[in-house]
Amino acid sequence: MTRVAILGAGVMGGAVLSALLRSGRPPADIVLSDRMVEPTRELAQQHGVVSAPAAEAAQHADIVVLAVKPQDMPDLLATIHASIGTETLVISVAAGISTEYLENRLPANTGVVRVMPNTPAQVDQGMSILSAGRHCTPKHLAQAEELLATFGRVLILDEKHQHAATAISGSGPAYIFYVTEAMIEAGVLLGLPRQTATEMVVQTLYGAATMIRETGEHPSILREQVSSPGGTSVAALRQLEDHKVRAAFLTAIEAAARRSQELSEGD
Ligand SMILES: NC(=O)C1=CN([C@@H]2O[C@H](COP(=O)(O)OP(=O)(O)OC[C@H]3O[C@@H](n4cnc5c(N)ncnc54)[C@H](O)[C@@H]3O)[C@@H](O)[C@H]2O)C=CC1
Numbered sequence: 718m719t720r721v722a723i724l725g726a727g728v729m730g731g732a733v734l735s736a737l738l739r740s741g742r743p744p745a746d747i748v749l750s751d752r753m754v755e756p757t758r759e760l761a762q763q764h765g766v767v768s769a770p771a772a773e774a775a776q777h778a779d780i781v782v783l784a785v786k787p788q789d790m791p792d793l794l795a796t797i798h799a800s801i802g803t804e805t806l807v808i809s810v811a812a813g814i815s816t817e818y819l820e821n822r823l824p825a826n827t828g829v830v831r832v833m834p835n836t837p838a839q840v841d842q843g844m845s846i847l848s849a850g851r852h853c854t855p856k857h858l859a860q861a862e863e864l865l866a867t868f869g870r871v872l873i874l875d876e877k878h879q880h881a882a883t884a885i886s887g888s889g890p891a892y893i894f895y896v897t898e899a900m901i902e903a904g905v906l907l908g909l910p911r912q913t914a915t916e917m918v919v920q921t922l923y924g925a926a927t928m929i930r931e932t933g934e935h936p937s938i939l940r941e942q943v944s945s946p947g948g949t950s951v952a953a954l955r956q957l958e959d960h961k962v963r964a965a966f967l968t969a970i971e972a973a974a975r976r977s978q979e980l981s982e983g984d
């Protein structure tokens with residue numbers, strides 16, 4: 718079995734860890750590392766895996782997952798440089814960090830894969846966009862795809878699309894949670910108990926998402942099915958158009974892609 722080192726035990730590193738364990742990977746094949754030593758030791762113990770300093774964790778791993786913030790990447794890469802073997806696969810989930818950046822800071826010819834995952838990975842419903850580096854072999858790519866498929870769907874795309882992927886699916890859950898909050902508040906405004914409003918909104922989102930996937934229909938068609946002539950839905954949608962909500966989504970997502978580009982240029 719391949720040994721996996723997860724470097725960075727925060728939101729994404731934790732999601733990768735729990736997904737690997739849920740998929741049946743033996744805890745003995747996983748090592749966790751974070752500069753927050755004590756909480757990481759506790760987290761590792763809870764999951765029955767070991768924790769170790771980053772260089773040591775990387776040294777014994779076939780796959781090294783880099784799950785630190787973009788600004789912490791230079792330090793981490795310097796720390797693990799000497800621990801990366803000729804066969805090691807390095808997978809980075811950091812927004813805006815290119816495969817070229819990683820390759821330039823790792824030993825020559827290191828196989829690198831850049832990934833943009835998202836937090837629904839925590840419930841095995843993630844969306845991961847994967848781009849191969851220059852020295853990534855077909856075996857590396859297959860290993861990365863297999864690992865990422867443990868927590869959701871995987872798409873392999875050219876690296877030039879990573880900024881768009883970050884803006885759409887990487888940050889996407891934040892927009893959906895934001896819309897969810899707004900709809901719950903609207904329910905409370907109309908006098909519903911918060912818990913009731915929450916249940917109604919969550920089931921409606923879940924049902925709508927399931928319909929889009931299962932019917933294969935374009936969302937416009939599904940929206941038309943809800944919108945009776947002169948009815949309630951068109952009254953609400955008219956307000957959303959008046960408040961330029963569609964345009965706001967376009968500019969918001971453009972801003973996220975631009976920020977991803979800035980992060981890749983190092984601010
Ligand atoms: N949170 C999200 O929705 C998503 C995050 N990402 C990317 O995942 C990466 C991690 O993000 P989060 O998990 O949200 O951040 P986080 O702040 O929850 O976790 C990062 C962890 O890295 C640790 N760390 C920092 N420097 C380190 C070092 N030198 N050695 C070992 N550990 C170190 C920190 O102590 C922290 O626990 C980022 O690069 C982000 O762009 C990608 C997609 C979605």
Ligand SMILES: O=C(O)[C@@H]1CCC=N1
Nearest residue numbers: 812883886887888889
């Ligand atoms: O907000 C961020 O920078 C990270 C990358 C994608 C989602 N969260």
